[in-house]
Structures are given as C-alpha cells and as structure tokens.
Amino acid sequence: MPVFLDSQQADFETAFTALLNAKREDSPDVDDIVAGIIADVRARGDAAVLELTAKFDRLDLTAKTLRFSEAEIEAFCAHVPEDERRALEQAAERIRAYHIRQMPEDAQWTDPDGATLGWRWTPVSAAGLYVPGGLASYPSSVLMNAIPAKVAGVQRLAITVPTPDGIANPAVLLAARIAGVDEIYRIGGAQAIAALAYGTQTIAPVDKITGPGNAFVAAAKRRVFGKVGIDMIAGPSEILVIADGDNDPDWIALDLMSQAEHDESAQSLLITTDAGFGRAVAEAVDKRLQTLDRRAIAGASWRDYGAVITVPDLDQAAALSNRIAPEHLELCVANPEALADKCTHAGAIFLGQWTPEAIGDYVGGPNHVLPTARSARFSSGLSVMDFIKRTTLAKMSPEALRAIGPAAETLARSESLQAHGLSVTARLDRLNR
Amino acid sequence: MPVFLDSQQADFETAFTALLNAKREDSPDVDDIVAGIIADVRARGDAAVLELTAKFDRLDLTAKTLRFSEAEIEAFCAHVPEDERRALEQAAERIRAYHIRQMPEDAQWTDPDGATLGWRWTPVSAAGLYVPGGLASYPSSVLMNAIPAKVAGVQRLAITVPTPDGIANPAVLLAARIAGVDEIYRIGGAQAIAALAYGTQTIAPVDKITGPGNAFVAAAKRRVFGKVGIDMIAGPSEILVIADGDNDPDWIALDLMSQAEHDESAQSLLITTDAGFGRAVAEAVDKRLQTLDRRAIAGASWRDYGAVITVPDLDQAAALSNRIAPEHLELCVANPEALADKCTHAGAIFLGQWTPEAIGDYVGGPNHVLPTARSARFSSGLSVMDFIKRTTLAKMSPEALRAIGPAAETLARSESLQAHGLSVTARLDRLNR
Numbered sequence: 001m002p003v004f005l006d007s008q009q010a011d012f013e014t015a016f017t018a019l020l021n022a023k024r025e026d027s028p029d030v031d032d033i034v035a036g037i038i039a040d041v042r043a044r045g046d047a048a049v050l051e052l053t054a055k056f057d058r059l060d061l062t063a064k065t066l067r068f069s070e071a072e073i074e075a076f077c078a079h080v081p082e083d084e085r086r087a088l089e090q091a092a093e094r095i096r097a098y099h100i101r102q103m104p105e106d107a108q109w110t111d112p113d114g115a116t117l118g119w120r121w122t123p124v125s126a127a128g129l130y131v132p133g134g135l136a137s138y139p140s141s142v143l144m145n146a147i148p149a150k151v152a153g154v155q156r157l158a159i160t161v162p163t164p165d166g167i168a169n170p171a172v173l174l175a176a177r178i179a180g181v182d183e184i185y186r187i188g189g190a191q192a193i194a195a196l197a198y199g200t201q202t203i204a205p206v207d208k209i210t211g212p213g214n215a216f217v218a219a220a221k222r223r224v225f226g227k228v229g230i231d232m233i234a235g236p237s238e239i240l241v242i243a244d245g246d247n248d249p250d251w252i253a254l255d256l257m258s259q260a261e262h263d264e265s266a267q268s269l270l271i272t273t274d275a276g277f278g279r280a281v282a283e284a285v286d287k288r289l290q291t292l293d294r295r296a297i298a299g300a301s302w303r304d305y306g307a308v309i310t311v312p313d314l315d316q317a318a319a320l321s322n323r324i325a326p327e328h329l330e331l332c333v334a335n336p337e338a339l340a341d342k343c344t345h346a347g348a349i350f351l352g353q354w355t356p357e358a359i360g361d362y363v364g365g366p367n368h369v370l371p372t373a374r375s376a377r378f379s380s381g382l383s384v385m386d387f388i389k390r391t392t393l394a395k396m397s398p399e400a401l402r403a404i405g406p407a408a409e410t411l412a413r414s415e416s417l418q419a420h421g422l423s424v425t426a427r428l429d430r431l432n433r
Numbered sequence: 434m435p436v437f438l439d440s441q442q443a444d445f446e447t448a449f450t451a452l453l454n455a456k457r458e459d460s461p462d463v464d465d466i467v468a469g470i471i472a473d474v475r476a477r478g479d480a481a482v483l484e485l486t487a488k489f490d491r492l493d494l495t496a497k498t499l500r501f502s503e504a505e506i507e508a509f510c511a512h513v514p515e516d517e518r519r520a521l522e523q524a525a526e527r528i529r530a531y532h533i534r535q536m537p538e539d540a541q542w543t544d545p546d547g548a549t550l551g552w553r554w555t556p557v558s559a560a561g562l563y564v565p566g567g568l569a570s571y572p573s574s575v576l577m578n579a580i581p582a583k584v585a586g587v588q589r590l591a592i593t594v595p596t597p598d599g600i601a602n603p604a605v606l607l608a609a610r611i612a613g614v615d616e617i618y619r620i621g622g623a624q625a626i627a628a629l630a631y632g633t634q635t636i637a638p639v640d641k642i643t644g645p646g647n648a649f650v651a652a653a654k655r656r657v658f659g660k661v662g663i664d665m666i667a668g669p670s671e672i673l674v675i676a677d678g679d680n681d682p683d684w685i686a687l688d689l690m691s692q693a694e695h696d697e698s699a700q701s702l703l704i705t706t707d708a709g710f711g712r713a714v715a716e717a718v719d720k721r722l723q724t725l726d727r728r729a730i731a732g733a734s735w736r737d738y739g740a741v742i743t744v745p746d747l748d749q750a751a752a753l754s755n756r757i758a759p760e761h762l763e764l765c766v767a768n769p770e771a772l773a774d775k776c777t778h779a780g781a782i783f784l785g786q787w788t789p790e791a792i793g794d795y796v797g798g799p800n801h802v803l804p805t806a807r808s809a810r811f812s813s814g815l816s817v818m819d820f821i822k823r824t825t826l827a828k829m830s831p832e833a834l835r836a837i838g839p840a841a842e843t844l845a846r847s848e849s850l851q852a853h854g855l856s857v858t859a860r861l862d863r864l865n866r
Contacts, residue, residue, distance in 0.1 A: 012786035014653035092835065098550060100543075114782075117531060117798050117803035122777045138848050171847055206815050207810040228665070230567060230809030233659070248863075254856035261852045293851045340826065344555045351549075354860060358853035359829060362841040365550050366825035371566050377640040378557050378662030380823040390813040392799035393773065395784035396792060403528065407793040414517050414604055418726045419694045420791035423687035427787060431704075 001238045002268075002306030007316055016291055019307055020323060024236050027215045029124035029244040034190040034219040041194035045174070046201045052191040056204070057133075061186065063202045068173070068184040071357035077177060079170040085160070091363045092143050092178045098365030099151045102384045105204070108393065114400035115428060120392045123153035124229070125202065130211035130221075131172055133162035133188050139175035140361060144368050145210050145382065152387035157181050158206060162188020188213075193220035197228045206352060210386065212370075231386055232379060233249045235372040239357055240326035240346075242317045243281075244333045245274030247353055253284035257356050261294040262298065267305040269324065271317045279310040305423035313409035318342035325376040328357045398431050435701075435715065435730055435739030437582070439708070446723045452740055453756060453807070457669055457698040460648045467623045467652040469612045474627035479634045485624040490566075490597045494619065496635045501617040503604070510610060512603040516602035516612060521604070524796045525576050531798030532584045535817045539827065547833035551826045556586035559637065561629035562614070563644035563654075564605055566595035566621050572608035573794060577801050578643050579612035579817065585820035590614050591631060591639060595621020621646075626653035630661045641800075643819065664819055665812060668805035669698035673759035673779075673789055675750045676714075677766045678707030682785055686717035688763055690793050693734035694727040700738040702757065711741040738862045758809040761790045831864050 005015050014341045040048040046063045054060050068076075080088075108118030129145045131137060142159070149157050153302050159176050163186040176184055179370075185203060187195065193213075199205030209221060212229040234252070239259040243252050256268035272278045289299045311317050318339060321329060325345035336351035343349060347370030350357050361368045369382035396404075405424045412421030436449050446643060473481040479496045487493050501509075513521075541551030548685045564570060575592070582590050594601070596619040609617055619634060620628065627647075632638030642654060643664035654663045674694040676685050689701035705711045718739075722732045735784050744750050751772060754762060758778035766772055769784035778802030783790050794801045801817035830836075838857045844852030 003454055017667070075760065080488040083843050084847050087551050087840035087847075090837065090840045091844065094544075097544065101540060102552075104537060109534075111527075111530065111798070113527075115797065119799070120773075121536075122609055125778075131697065140844055140848065224808070226808070229808070246714070248859070251856065251859050254852055254859055257852035258856050261850060277452060285702040288855075293849070336828070340553075343824075345558075345822075348825040348827070351826065354831055354834050355827055356856040356860065358823075358845060358850075358856045359834070359837065359841055360827055362844045363837045363852060364548065364827040364829075365544070366552070366827055370825075371822075374661070375659065376822065376824070378822060381825060384822065387817075389778075389804075389809065389811060390816065391776075391779050391809070392781040392793075392803075393784065394781070394788055394793055394797040394799055395769070396788040396797075397785050401787050401792070404557075404792065405798045408525045410520035411524065411795045412518050412791060414654070416571065416726070417691070417694060417720070417791075419687055419690035419731065420794060422535075422721075423684065423691045423791045426681070426684050426687055427789060 002308060004308050006310045008312060012173065016320070022305060025304055026268060027218070030215050031219050034216055034223060037190040038194040038223055041191055041200065042198045044376065047199055049187055049195050050190050050278060052189065055142060055185050056189055057162050058211065059186070066185050066187065066202050068186060070413055071175050073177060073184065075176040076168060080174045084171060085174060087138060088175055088178055091140065091309060092147060095143055095147045099148045099384050100312050101149065102198045102411070112303065113403040114397040115404070116395040119390050120393060121388045121390055123155070123265050124207045124389065125154070126156040126158070126206040126388050127154045127267065127348050127382055128209045129157065130192060130204040130217055131161040131214055132160055133164055137161065138171045139169070139171040142172055142175035145205060146176065146181050148382060148384045149387045150368065151383040152178045156206070158183040158196065158203070160185045160187050160192035162186065162192070174382070180425045190216045190220035191205065191251065193217060196370070197224035201360040202232060206209070208387065211402070231369065232371060232381055234369070236267065237262045238267045238326050238372060239328040240269045240321055240324055241330040242271045242272065242314070242321060242339065243277065244272065245277040246334065247277065247332045249280035249284040251275065251353065251356070252332065253288050253402070255284060255356050257288055257292060257298050259328065260298035260306065264297050264300040264304070266301045268302060269307050269309065269326070271309045271311055271320060273311060273313060273317070275310040276336055278310055282308055286303065289307050314339055314403055315342065321346065324376045327370045327372045327376065328360070330355070330357055345376050347371045347381050352431045391420070401427055401433055435735055435741060436686060437741050438599045439743045440753070441745060446513060446544050449791050450755070455814065456699060457738055460651070463648050464652050467649055470623040471627040471653060471656055474624055474633065482624050482628050482633055482678060485622065486620050489622055492599050492619070499618050499620065499635050501619060504506060506606050506610060506617065507666070509601060509603040510607040513607045513765045517604060518607060521572060521576065521608055523610055524573065525580060527796055527798040528576055528580045528844055529584060532817050537818070546836040548837065551830040553822055553826060554821045556588070557640045557820050557822065558587070559589040559591070560587045560643065561639040562590065562592045562593055562640045563625060563642065563646050563650055564594040565646055566597055568605070570602045570605050572602070573801065574603040574607055574645060575608035576612055579609065579614050581615045581800065581815060581817045582820045585817040589616070589639070591616040591618065591629065593618045593620050593625035595619065595625070603634040603650055605666045623649045623653035626650060626657055632655035637641065641820065643815065653837050664802065664809065664815055665804060668801070669700065670695045671700045671759050671805060672761040672763065673702045673704065673757055673852045674763040674765060675747070675772065676710065677705065677756060677769065678710040680710065680765045682710065682713035682717040684767065684786065684789070685714045686721050688734070688789050689714070689718060689739070690721055690725060690731050691789070691847040692761065693731035693739065694725065697733040697737070699729050699734045702740050702742070702759070704742045704744055704753060706746060706750070708743040708745055715741055717796055734816045747772055748775065753761070754779065760805045762810065763788070763790055777810050780804045780814050834860055835864055
C-alpha cells in the first residue's frame, strides 16, 4: 500500500517531510575498486581495457575488435523490425527539431563607454556517451544523449556499450546510427569511462562524458570529473501527477506505473483535489498490478515509495510540488497552463490528460534525461547546452580604457594586486602622455 | 627562468605536452576532516557552527551574532574610502549590464503534429555565496558571484565570510550591499558550506552554492554537491597572451605578472611570432620582478610555470591555444577578431593591446569566474545560467497523440516497458472508439 495523506491532517507536515527525505537508493561504495580500474586503464591503456572486458563481460576482444566495424553495425541494424526503425526515426526527428531551437545565440555590442563586449558559443570537440548493456540498454536514451551533442556541433561522438557474452542490442546500434554517432566501442563499466576520459592506444580521449550507468559507472564519472565534463549523476526516476476528479483513474494509474516499473526505487506520487478520485486511482493501480509484466518491480516501488495526497485546492498542490521538485510533473487538470505557471521547480511538465509522461520518454521532443532527487530546484535536464561552452569577449578602445581603467586601478589597489593595477596604469600613461 | 620553446624545434611536442600536463597544485587531502565537520553541522546545527568558528577563527559568536546586523554592515561600509566605493559601484553597474543580456528567453510553439512544446526558465530560490576571509577576500569576487544571482532573480542570497579574530573586510561588506545580498554570516570553512547546504536553526538552507575557497571549502562543496548545486571547483589562475612583435614588452610583462602575482601555482604563458619580442618581454618581466610588491609569489610562478613560445605564424598560435584551453586569453595582434575566431577553447578573450586582462577582473562586465586547468574545453565561466534552471513543457492535443502515440507504443514494447506503452494505448483506445 502506498501512503495516503491529506494536507489538512494534523501530522501532515511530519509525514510529508518524511516522504521528501526518504532515502530511496543505497548505492554500494565501489569507489576504491573504481579508483583501481581507472589507474590501471591510465597506466596500461588498451591492455587493461581488454583484460577487464574479458573478466567482467566474458568477452575476448583485441585492440582491433574493441570498436564495432561499419559492417557489423550494418548487420546488427538489419535485425531491427521495420516498425521499430520507423519509430526511432520519427522520435529522432522530433527530438532533433526540439533541440535545434535550444541553440543560444552569440552576442556582441558596444557600450556607451566604447567597450565592445559579447560572447560566443562553441561546441565541445569530442564527447563520449555511456550506454548500459543488458536490460537497461535503451535505444531511446541513445537518441536523447546523442542528438543534443550532434545538434550542438560535436565533431566526434563516441559511444561505449558493454556487450556481456557478446550480446548486443541491435536497436541501440540503430539508434546510434540514426543519431549520427561516429564511433561505437563494445566496452562498459568504469574501464569504459576511464578510456573515454584518458584515452587508450585505440580510443582517443573525449572532453565530455554523458549517459546513465550503474554504481561503478557513476563512481567513475565522479572521479574523472574535472579532467572531462560530465552530466548529472541520475538517481531513480520519479513522477508527480496532479489531477482533479475529472480524469480516468486507469489512465492516471498507468502513468504512475510507467515510472514505478523502471525500478523498485522509483517514486510515483499523486496529488489530487478529490479524495474519492485518489482512492479510485489506487484501486486502478492495484488492478493493473495484477497483470503488468513488471508487476514485481512496479508493485514494490508503489508499496514502498508511492503516495496519494489530497489537498483542498490546486494552489496547495503547486506549493507541495515545488517542495518535491519532481523530475516529471503531469498536470491533469482543467487549466494545466495556469497550474504550470505556479509550478516553478520541475524537470519536465506534461500538460493535460492527453500527454502521458511516456510520450516524453520517447517521441515528445524534449529530453528525457532530467534532474532527479529534488535537484530540479537548481538544475535542468540534458540539452545542447551540455555540449557547448561560452567564451566571453571584451575589447577596450583607448577611450573605453580611459573611462573605466581608473576604477580597475582603484580596485586592484584595494585588493593589493599591484601588477593588476600597473597593467592598466602603463596603458593610461601612454594615453595621457 | 621560464621555459623558452620554439614550435619548430625537434622536441617541441614533448616539451609542450609536459607544459600542458604540469601538475601545478597539490591539494592536501582533507576529505575525512571535512566529512566530520559536515556530519557535525548536520547533527548539531548552530551549536557545531559556533564551536568550529571559535576553534578555527578564534571568534566567540552566539546564534544571534552569527549574522551581521544591518547596523554593523552600515558601520563597516562607512570605512570604505569614497574612491573605492565609486569604483565598486561603477564595476557593479557594468557587470549588471553585461549579465542582464545573458538571460535566456522562454519558448513555446506548436508543431505540425499538433504538439505544443517549449521551455521555461525560473530562478533558483535561494543561493549561498562563499567569500574567503583574510588576504584572498576580494570584493570584486563578491560582485562577480552575487550580481548574476540577483540578475537571475534569486530571491534569497546569503553570503558566508569568515572573520578570523573578528576582522572583517569593509569593502567585501560594501560589495555585498551594492550587489543586493540579503544575509551575511561571519562564518567560513567547511562548516559554512555545511550550514548553507543543510541549514541550521539560524541559517536557512540554500539550493545552490558558489564562490572560491581553500582546500577545506572545495572538499566540502564536492561533498554537498547533489544536495545542492555548486559552481566549478576552481584551480590556480592562468593567462595566455598571444602577441606579435608590435607591442610594448613592458605592457605584456605586466599582463603576465598580473596572473603570476595571484598564486605561486598560477601560470603565465606567452606565444609570439617574434622571438626577439619574446626575449624582450622576459627581460621586462625580470625588471618588474625587482620591484613588485608580490615579487616572491609572482617570481615563483613565472620561474616554475611560465613559458615563452615562439611560433612561425598566428595559425599555429591558435592551434596551441586550443590545446591549452586557457582561462584568460589576451590577443595583442593587429587583427585580434580574426585570431579570436580561431581560438575556440577559452574562458574569456581580451582583444587588442588596450584590453589588459585586469580590466576583466574588475570592470569589463564579463564574469571573472572562469574555467581553469583546461576545462574551457567543456565548461564556461559563471553566468546567470548558474542561477536559473529550465523546465521543459509538452502538451499533446488528441490529434498529436494520434500522430506520435503509436511510435511511443512501439518503442516502449522494444524496451519491454509495458506500462509506458499502455498509458498511451489507453488514451488512443478512447480516441479510436
């Protein structure tokens, strides 16, 4: 049973805070093992990567077979059913169209003092994308990570995907091809992250690494951060649905279960203005949990972390939502736009009953890599911004230096940074000669 | 003596790679101590912060005196000389004018399938800014961190600044006031970071922490990352000057020294097309090093990490610059704009001989918090973007769901996520009834 709460009940604040602070994930501490693997790959390059792949993935590779050849990719892609190929292509097109609009513009202007100022955006030269192997190997994640990189203008985009016992997911390779990925290596784990960050004889180093992974991959990403850029370290998935009574309980139940089925640590929350509707949704969940393929996972998530919260009005719903800062926020109310305006902390908002969250996982267009664990308070989902960087530009005319140089001299003196001041003074002296 | 290199010499690649990989900073490992401090502040709140402040800053505070009162701030500000006040105000105005232009726009559109898509930017609710005490307590850094936060719309901006033995820097308090900071606490070290991240009885928690600090502060920021957002962990400062022979060697020498005087680990590099000019700059540096106040620091930095590199043409200069990915890049050449176009990895570019880097430290307008240690390959300086986050928006019409829902069903099936698919199917069934 999930938790049933009413925001009017006496101990609501205590119960809600407990819900907010529930620790849903117990990551094993693998940091020492990961440190050893990274050091090994840095020291021995390909040889270490090949040994570790033989050990963990039971796969004997050589420097020559680390990378999928074009012919191999082609052969795998041919196994993808035609409807899946078309679906991937439609998804890719929509994701690309959305992300192209994210590209920010360069700027340049001359201000009243005569200083020409601005900035310029340029792509990261090379990026690496980690793709998990096995069950959690999702072609949709390949599209969501690779397309923003290519839209941003990344010249060289490499994927690492482990193929335990040699088994590869054809749809992952096809998604990589559709997204324009340049290199695909059949390696995984901390050794793949180390190879991408530091390079080996066969794999050139990259500047930025993104993509989900297990505890070893997450620990390795944390360790190479600084040497390269990384995206966020994602926690278990979450959805918050805010719904009034004018919805089909079964639809909302399925939306809740579409998060719960990801992971036993996932969290599905419903806030409703209609207590009866809340009960109806819980009943619909129970019914669906009798037949869902992944009912063991979804059921555990719903039982341990699910909640149905009744509130007197939508303003209270928005206030609670802002404290949750959900990764996914679905607004199934009469005027979802008005409610969305009040929900200021959320990774992605899905407006209205015709927008199930699953649309956003695949084909909506916005990215499905989103901030979890309340981090939508301060961070955003993956975007082209993750693959570009800004260089600021400043050019002083002699007049501009005359106008603002003295303030720099004063502040340098105040901070006891003499050479800073002198570098301005030497130039002003020339102008005043 | 700095290193003198010529890109045409036989062993240049080896020498240049050694320069790139030189480890300039040996941070002490204080992680265990910091972990203990954070746990203590989480457990005991104010009491722990007060004890640690008494211990490390030799300052006895109470919960009531943790925060500077308005009257205290007023009194300190009155000590700032009038020319410094005016310089801070001029700097603040220019920094504000630059950063206002960085605010990105919201977007919304309806695509041919009938899906309404977009995104919305909202500010972080509360931010904390760490300001070091003692010698490295720079009012300019207060402006550079606080103004972007306030331009972004951060409602609550708190500063922590240690005041060892009770000594505060009036200019820091004035800069905070000018920038619109809301709360100032006289605490520092890992205990300040812990208090900002987790809150105490007196200090409400924030969502994002920025600002420079020593090894303890850096380790604490790394540890609280995830609970709150943080800015980058900055390394020692760097400058690369690319200059042709048509420059005053003393100006360039001063520009190099204005980085070197920050820190013995700072790095100042000159790339020139004119070997004779390179020698003249080195001589000018030697001469300045005889009289500079901070000659011990600047001299050590120049001796240990400085370099003068001669190249046959500016294209080679740009190529080397892109491998260095400098924090500060000064282009003192006839056509700096053309050269800037080729320099794709740099935190900030200063164009032409009238733009000494020190202008950018204080009054240019662009931010002086910039990516160090080659991280300009994948990251950007501080900006309003650090204090806002994006929520993506998607709304399907029934027609849009009909157009793209089937692809989502197909991909959900391919990924064995049944509830994902059913949440779409249930709605399509209604439409097709």
